Amino acid sequence: MKTMHKEHTLTKNQQIIFDLIDKSSEPMKAYAILFNVQKKGIKAPLQVYRALDKLVEIGKIHKIESRNAFIACHNSSCQVAKATAFSICEICEKVTEISSAGLSKYLANFKDKDGMKYSKYNLEFFGLCKKCR
Amino acid sequence: MKTMHKEHTLTKNQQIIFDLIDKSSEPMKAYAILFNVQKKGIKAPLQVYRALDKLVEIGKIHKIESRNAFIACHNSSCQVAKATAFSICEICEKVTEISSAGLSKYLANFKDKDGMKYSKYNLEFFGLCKKCR
DNA sequence: AACACTATGTAATAATATAACATATATTAG
DNA sequence: CTAATATATGTTATATTATTACATAGTGTT
Numbered sequence: 041m042k043t044m045h046k047e048h049t050l051t052k053n054q055q056i057i058f059d060l061i062d063k064s065s066e067p068m069k070a071y072a073i074l075f076n077v078q079k080k081g082i083k084a085p086l087q088v089y090r091a092l093d094k095l096v097e098i099g100k101i102h103k104i105e106s107r108n109a110f111i112a113c114h115n116s117s118c119q120v121a122k123a124t125a126f127s128i129c130e131i132c133e134k135v136t137e138i139s140s141a142g143l144s145k146y147l148a149n150f151k152d153k154d155g156m157k158y159s160k161y162n163l164e165f166f167g168l169c170k171k172c173r
Numbered sequence: 174m175k176t177m178h179k180e181h182t183l184t185k186n187q188q189i190i191f192d193l194i195d196k197s198s199e200p201m202k203a204y205a206i207l208f209n210v211q212k213k214g215i216k217a218p219l220q221v222y223r224a225l226d227k228l229v230e231i232g233k234i235h236k237i238e239s240r241n242a243f244i245a246c247h248n249s250s251c252q253v254a255k256a257t258a259f260s261i262c263e264i265c266e267k268v269t270e271i272s273s274a275g276l277s278k279y280l281a282n283f284k285d286k287d288g289m290k291y292s293k294y295n296l297e298f299f300g301l302c303k304k305c306r
Numbered sequence: 307a308a309c310a311c312t313a314t315g316t317a318a319t320a321a322t323a324t325a326a327c328a329t330a331t332a333t334t335a336g
Numbered sequence: 337c338t339a340a341t342a343t344a345t346g347t348t349a350t351a352t353t354a355t356t357a358c359a360t361a362g363t364g365t366t
């Protein structure tokens with residue numbers, strides 16, 4: 041069975057920028073992206089930010105808020121940018137998307153003191169990765 | 174020998190900036206802080222950022238990463254900036270620190286696929302607050 | 307007093323992100 | 337098909353957030 045996700049055909053700029061982020065081994069910052077795609081005709085910050093906004097919205101990439109950087113989503117179970125969790129190494133800055141059914145279930149069902157549930161969350165764990173320990 | 178747990182007496186700038194954030198009903202941004210404390214002699218962004226860094230480090234305030242803003246810690250059980258959770262209203266931008274023993278326990282003990290535990294985390298929930306629903 | 311450490315003051319600049327406006331392309335309704 | 341609507345692009349300028357570099361001052365320890 042195929043994915044339930046709606047198919048989003050990316051536009052030219054979105055595709056260029058997604059491809060770059062997707063093949064990067066680490067989160068990319070907006071101006072690093074800009075520098076890399078200038079040879080492809082994307083000249084201005086706003087062109088990059090617009091594509092990034094859209095890609096985040098449709099869940100193709102995620103923003104690592106504590107780093108102002110973007111990574112491709114490699115987690116088919118993540119609910120289109122609504123429920124994200126990452127581990128971040130404080131030495132080498134390696135970022136990995138966490139895919140844990142238990143964690144997502146726990147957080148999706150979490151209610152605060154007032155019994156309020158939330159439609160969206162972002163979780164960032166910090167520590168040392170295997171190599172840096 | 175001195176005590177192991179150093180008492181963090183705030184310096185002049187730190188105290189001025191902490192007081193401002195502490196009495197604010199909403200998260201404050203660095204340049205809003207700067208504007209507010211200029212009459213007290215703090216003139217430059219760096220003076221603000223240095224105080225903010227220190228206050229975050231000692232756990233008196235927290236940074237809301239998705240908003241680039243700072244709020245005072247009102248959660249005596251939060252482990253000095255090591256384990257933070259917030260709810261954020263996407264309409265009115267009200268931010269509340271979440272104090273849930275269950276949540277902190279779950280996250281503090283969370284292990285990823287490789288069995289790795291993390292020394293620190295930050296969680297931001299998004300949704301609509303009571304008033305905005 | 308000498309030392310190390312932390313905090314402060316100041317100017318300049320780097321890095322991140324958006325506003326405003328014009329044009330073009332794609333999608334949908336009639 | 338064509339007009340209307342919505343979405344995407346191009347471009348310039350500017351706003352917002354944060355740091356580098358260097359000089360000075362205060363604090364605590366030996």
